[in-house]
Amino acid sequence: MAPTPTPSGQPDDAPESYVGLDADSAERRARGRGWTTVRSLPPGSVITMEYLEGRLNFEVDDGTVRRCWKG
Secondary structure, eight states, X not given: OOOOOOOOSSOOOOGGGGTTSBXXXXXXXXXXXXXXXXXXXXXXXXXXXXXXXXXXEEEEETTEEEEEEEO
16 A cells, blocks of 8 residues: 655745735735635734644735735
């Protein structure tokens, strides 16, 4: 019996490539590149620091991605 392949937990993608994009385009691009969870947050949001494999976070101000990070 062949081993079951283990899928990668997250795409090989550069978060900085999303900075400056409008939030809707950034989310479509991220989902198209394989991110399972995409989260948009306003600046200064209080969030937990738990790391979630496959999640991409956007800090969005005035409809534009200002910061982006994995987890």
